Amino acid sequence: MKTHDQFAEDLALYALDELTGSERQELEGHLDTCAACRRELQALRGDLGLLGLSSSGPQPPVRSKDRLMGAIAVEPRGVSLPEPAPAPRRGLWATLVPALAALGLLLVVVVLERNNGHMKDQLAELAGHNQDQAIQLDRLNEEMRLLTAPDAVHVSLNPQKSPNQPSGTAIFSPSRNRMMFMASNLPPVPTGKAYELWIIPMQGAPMAAGVFKPDEHGNAMMMDHKMPAGVEAKAFAITVENEEGSDKPTSPIMLMGAVPAGA
Amino acid sequence: MEPIEKSPVTRDAGDEMRLVARIRAGDQQAMSELYDRYSKVVYAVALRVLQDATGAEDVLQDVFLQLWRNPDAFDASRGSLAAWLAVIVRHRSIDRLRKRRPETDIEDCVIASGPDLRDETERTLLIEKVRGALDLMSPEQRQAMELAFFQGLTHTEIAEKTGEPLGTIKTRIRSGLQQLRAKFAP
Numbered sequence: 001m002k003t004h005d006q007f008a009e010d011l012a013l014y015a016l017d018e019l020t021g022s023e024r025q026e027l028e029g030h031l032d033t034c035a036a037c038r039r040e041l042q043a044l045r046g047d048l049g050l051l052g053l054s055s056s057g058p059q060p061p062v063r064s065k066d067r068l069m070g071a072i073a074v075e076p077r078g079v080s081l082p083e084p085a086p087a088p089r090r091g092l093w094a095t096l097v098p099a100l101a102a103l104g105l106l107l108v109v110v111v112l113e114r115n116n117g118h119m120k121d122q123l124a125e126l127a128g129h130n131q132d133q134a135i136q137l138d139r140l141n142e143e144m145r146l147l148t149a150p151d152a153v154h155v156s157l158n159p160q161k162s163p164n165q166p167s168g169t170a171i172f173s174p175s176r177n178r179m180m181f182m183a184s185n186l187p188p189v190p191t192g193k194a195y196e197l198w199i200i201p202m203q204g205a206p207m208a209a210g211v212f213k214p215d216e217h218g219n220a221m222m223m224d225h226k227m228p229a230g231v232e233a234k235a236f237a238i239t240v241e242n243e244e245g246s247d248k249p250t251s252p253i254m255l256m257g258a259v260p261a262g263a
Numbered sequence: 264m265e266p267i268e269k270s271p272v273t274r275d276a277g278d279e280m281r282l283v284a285r286i287r288a289g290d291q292q293a294m295s296e297l298y299d300r301y302s303k304v305v306y307a308v309a310l311r312v313l314q315d316a317t318g319a320e321d322v323l324q325d326v327f328l329q330l331w332r333n334p335d336a337f338d339a340s341r342g343s344l345a346a347w348l349a350v351i352v353r354h355r356s357i358d359r360l361r362k363r364r365p366e367t368d369i370e371d372c373v374i375a376s377g378p379d380l381r382d383e384t385e386r387t388l389l390i391e392k393v394r395g396a397l398d399l400m401s402p403e404q405r406q407a408m409e410l411a412f413f414q415g416l417t418h419t420e421i422a423e424k425t426g427e428p429l430g431t432i433k434t435r436i437r438s439g440l441q442q443l444r445a446k447f448a449p
Contacts, residue, residue, distance in 0.1 A: 045346075055349075065298055
């Protein structure tokens with residue numbers, strides 16, 4: 001059993017997040033019972049904070065803030081702080097406002113009664129729109145979660161031995177089994193043909209991941225695609241195939257990008 | 264008698280408490296303000312550890328998102344938000360460097376004191392002060408702290424790299440941190 005002094009010796013290692021396994025557990029057990037060591041640990045972390053704050057460097061990219069604000073916008077949390085209630089006003093308005101409001105409400109009821117059928121149609125239409133928007137919002141949320149997933153991997157696909165401009169980016173999250181793909185400057189495909197995206201796994205044959213055609217500007221996007229579960233991607237590639245898709249690549253790879261090591 | 268000048272690195276805990284309270288209430292504007300105030304230093308730490316802009320940006324996102332999701336993890340009554348973020352981002356960067364799961368939950372990372380960094384002037388003064396304190400240390404001590412904090416080397420790895428005994432490395436790092444603390448003691 002270690003003594004207090006021996007535990008105190010290891011506090012800096014713990015503050016540096018260096019202790020693991022049983023050593024970490026033993027020290028955490030000691031911290032539960034030793035206020036002096038808890039205080040020293042907090043002080044050591046404060047010292048480490050100072051060391052960290054001595055770092056200087058460039059500003060983060062501008063897109064980084066947009067990315068963060070986009071992520072928190074789809075993760076609303078809590079409620080806004082309550083605004084102070086306005087002080088009640090007295091006098092003539094205090095009498096007139098409720099009366100006018102009641103009169104207005106009565107008129108609305110009369111109009112609604114007379115146009116009941118029409119309103120029902122409108123409500124049905126609005127409900128339909130609402131449902132469409134909810135579906136669209138769900139899809140956007142899922143895309144945002146993929147983009148902001150801590151393990152989201154970005155893979156750039158570049159032309160093979162060609163100086164031309166076509167390029168693509170695949171973004172996938174192994175934990176979410178989701179992916180998206182964007183490409184630009186793609187040449188148009190012949191009639192009856194389309195581009196096909198391939199996941200090249202660590203082992204085995206390329207796996208089809210979707211068929212797409214670029215727009216008139218050569219841009220294409222496949223949003224929120226499902227990745228086959230349990231597949232460890234080594235690279236992504238696109239080829240030209242029949243527009244209904246192919247089970248295996250039948251033409252030369254046009255763009256390919258390797259998944260960064262350790263992703 | 265000359266007026267007492269306010270230390271450039273004193274902190275206004277109330278200001279940080281208000282900011283964190285707004286985040287707790289779901290105020291996205293508060294998050295925007297917090298990002299503007301601290302993103303540069305968070306990014307600087309991540310970049311120094313990872314030496315990779317993409318990785319540093321990912322860690323930056325991760326740290327701010329964690330604070331958004333769990334603002335109660337930071338105890339504004341104990342330490343400064345800037346120092347807390349610097350420690351958290353360092354830990355997350357090392358986790359990424361070592362491809363391991365986080366060892367320390369952010370809510371378990373309680374720190375004592377630390378300066379406030381509400382503007383660039385305060386930050387510049389702080390950097391000068393920390394660097395001044397580091398300059399007073401021996402090159403071996405500075406190297407040990409750099410390797411441990413920014414490169415994430417364990418004491419054993421530092422001992423192997425420098426050829427020094429493990430106990431010496433432990434002492435150098437611990438006393439180095441305490442010297443830094445003394446420099447900022449009130």
